[in-house]
Amino acid sequence: GQQLNQSPQSMFIQEGEDVSMNCTSSSIFNTWLWYKQEPGEGPVLLIALYKAGELTSNGRLTAQFGITRKDSFLNISASIPSDVGIYFCAGPYTGTASKLTFGTGTRLQVTL
Amino acid sequence: NAGVMQNPRHLVRRRGQEARLRCSPMKGHSHVYWYRQLPEEGLKFMVYLQKENIIDESGMPKERFSAEFPKEGPSILRIQQVVRGDSAAYFCASSPRTGRNEQFFGPGTRLTVL
Numbered sequence: 460g461q462q463l464n465q466s467p468q469s470m471f472i473q474e475g476e477d478v479s480m481n482c483t484s485s486s487i488f489n490t491w492l493w494y495k496q497e498p499g500e501g502p503v504l505l506i507a508l509y510k511a512g513e514l515t516s517n518g519r520l521t522a523q524f525g526i527t528r529k530d531s532f533l534n535i536s537a538s539i540p541s542d543v544g545i546y547f548c549a550g551p552y553t554g555t556a557s558k559l560t561f562g563t564g565t566r567l568q569v570t571l
Numbered sequence: 572n573a574g575v576m577q578n579p580r581h582l583v584r585r586r587g588q589e590a591r592l593r594c595s596p597m598k599g600h601s602h603v604y605w606y607r608q609l610p611e612e613g614l615k616f617m618v619y620l621q622k623e624n625i626i627d628e629s630g631m632p633k634e635r636f637s638a639e640f641p642k643e644g645p646s647i648l649r650i651q652q653v654v655r656g657d658s659a660a661y662f663c664a665s666s667p668r669t670g671r672n673e674q675f676f677g678p679g680t681r682l683t684v685l
Contacts, residue, residue, distance in 0.1 A: 501678045
């Protein structure tokens with residue numbers, strides 16, 4: 460089956476720093492979704508990407524759809540304490556707009 | 572516009588009891604998905620439903636688990652004769668139509684089996 464690996468697994472950064480994380484797949488994806496999950500809550504959709512090479516921003520967040528269609532990247536600029544959480548990439552199984560495969564997650568901790 | 576609603580938020584059951592988890596999709600959304608999340612793991616797909624139809628249940632355990640999305644009312648995920656291994660967070664997501672893969676998640680139901 461399809462697998463999504465995220466790195467790094469966790470990050471400890473200082474407030475104000477920029478953050479980069481990535482997601483790689485063993486197979487091609489046609490859509491990449493980035494979610495953030497805070498403790499005790501459901502995932503919140505941050506950015507959706509639909510075309511290879513696409514670069515999309517949402518405030519301080521920027522995500523890119525890799526050219527090979529097997530990877531995606533998420534950057535957070537000037538991190539703040541409320542950026543703390545787990546960031547998941549996700550994508551639909553090829554050929555169907557139904558079930559999502561989720562990545563292993565990147566846990567972000569921000570220190571003051 | 573209210574988001575995806577799930578209830579209860581927390582559910583405690585003893586082994587052998589039944590658990591019923593409810594999900595009301597976002598207004599205008601007719602597609603519902605259920606996912607399960609174990610501690611420190613990502614979400615795993617369970618089932619995809621449209622009104623009165625199960626479209627894909629490839630992630631559902633073969634026994635004790637069932638799901639429905641009736642014409643009226645919320646979607647229900649039902650777990651019969653719960654066991655400790657069923658303890659997890661169960662999330663519901665909805666989307667407005669196929670073709671776009673964005674799914675919007677509810678806050679989840681945390682099931683604890685004693």
